[in-house]
Amino acid sequence: MDDQSETVAFLRGLTGADGRPAEVVETHGALIFLCGDTALKLKRAVVYDYMDLSTLARRKALLDRELELNRPAAPKIYRDLVPVTRGPEGLRLGGEGAPVEWLLRMARFPAEDExxxxxxxxxxxxxxxxxxxxxxxxxxxxxxxxxxxxxxxxxxxxxxxxxxxxxxxxxxxxxxxxxxxxxxxxxxxxxxxxxxxxxxxxxxxxxxxxxxxxxxxxxxxxxxxxxxxxxxxxxxxxxxxxxxxxxxxxxxxxxxxxxxxxxxxxxxxxxxxxxxxxxxxxxxxxxxxxxxxxxxxxxxxxxxxxxxxxxxxxxxxxxxxxxxRRAPPRLVAMGGRSGSGKTTLARLLAPGVGAMPGAVHMRSDTERKAGAEPVDYSPEGRARIYARMLERASCLLGAGQSVLLDATFLDEADRAAAERLAAAVRVPFHGLWLEAPPAILLARVASRRGDASDADAAVVEGQLSDGTEPEEWLRIDAGDGLEPALAAARAALG
Missing domain, CATH: 3.90.1200.10 (Aminoglycoside phosphotransferase (APH), C-terminal lobe)
Known part of the structure; x- marks a missing residue:
């Protein structure tokens, strides 16, 4: 087994531009020397059942592979390989002499960013x-x-x-x-x-x-x-x-x-x-x-x-x-006008529905913008989005995964289509309808920043005058705070 003690001592003695000595992080297969804005990774001369680092050639080959694998995804971290060579004055980084060790040179990042x-x-x-x-x-x-x-x-x-x-x-x-x-x-x-x-x-x-x-x-x-x-x-x-x-x-x-x-x-x-x-x-x-x-x-x-x-x-x-443990899948449809809090509630509800890590939450606003060509808000565009969501839901339910659909569901035909899907694949269906006073709906959409929904006051006012409300879905008061609405939804789903 190669003796790396001299190389390790040399690297421990490096200092950054601020004069501070290198910090050392040890793992089972490597030593990482943190020196200023640079991190130098040394493969340790060890042999495990799954990894042989006993020779310099093996260590360099794995460092080459590590650089090759990681630089495409993290080019701002992974730089190059640098040799430790022996010259007249002892060991040094780089140089013309024969390498006694190879290091992977990386940009150092703050540990608090992991x-x-x-x-x-x-x-x-x-x-x-x-x-x-x-x-x-x-x-x-x-x-x-x-x-x-x-x-x-x-x-x-x-x-x-x-x-x-x-x-x-x-x-x-x-x-x-x-x-x-x-x-x-x-x-x-x-x-x-x-x-x-x-x-x-x-x-x-x-x-x-x-x-x-x-x-x-x-x-x-x-x-x-x-x-x-x-x-x-x-x-x-x-x-x-x-x-x-x-x-x-x-x-x-x-x-x-x-x-x-x-x-x-x-x-x-x-x-x-x-x-x-x-x-x-x-x-x-x-x-x-x-x-x-x-x-x-x-x-x-x-x-x-x-x-x-x-x-x-x-x-x-x-x-x-x-x-x-296989949790039986179910289909949950959460409807309501823009600003009723569907997405906020769905994100809290979905993790507890079905198998780990919960129901797949599909939101019409993000589905509309997915893909190379976002779908518009026209009746035809809306129909395409609902059809796409139900198609995906059918596939997911068939795979044993619960689904939570998050959309306005203002059209009775869309609600009926969701219920038919659940019946067709023989899974329980839960329809939840969120409602809140118009003033609250308008205030919520006005306060949105960086949200996937483009609904504004005009959209809400249009929804208040058009569309039908389901008689058979569970109505949940979403205007009186999040916790009561979440409790009601969870109770409905058991």
Missing amino acids: LAVIAARQGIGDGMAEALGQAVQRYHRAAPLRAAEGPKLIADILDELARVFAGMEAVLGPEAPARFDAEARATLDRVAPLLARRAAEGHVRRCHGDLHLGNLVLIDGLPTPFDALEFDEVLGTCDVLYDLAFLLMDLCHRDLRQAANITLASWLLQAGGTEDAGLEALPLFLAVRAAIRAMVLVQTDAARGSDEAGPEARRLLAEALAAL
């Missing part, structure tokens, strides 16, 4: 969650296609989990790992044809592979993935929905289920409906991601000679089992 830190400090707001879904969808669209056997990728992971969990019964107990293995394999058997189709249709790509909040950072105010999994092409190649599932699981584990729900809806919206049918596999993907996180926690704990991770690992495994 999404894991932001989540711990203040949670993930609705706007940030929407941007997160958009950023991940952009990443996946740019990811290279890979030929793979979709079911085999997950089957191999389940085999590895079973092998490793067998040695963790002292921490995890015997029952939960056995239940997880049985239920996950039964679910895989059920969705295997879907995974095979998705692989054939191009949903398997060279993804990030390690997409949790700790590997996302705000750059120019936008969530940016970094530190993609570079040491194993097999693990880095997966279904894009499985890649996203790590992030959704991480958000749910941090009790940020509303953010997970909005992130998923945003990711699906940007995909233009092409990913909706895949949600039949999402419970399995979430469960496997949670189980892997539990396994890694126990392994890391053991390597440190600690026993502190047991409770969290057991909680993760319990979350994996919860994800595998």
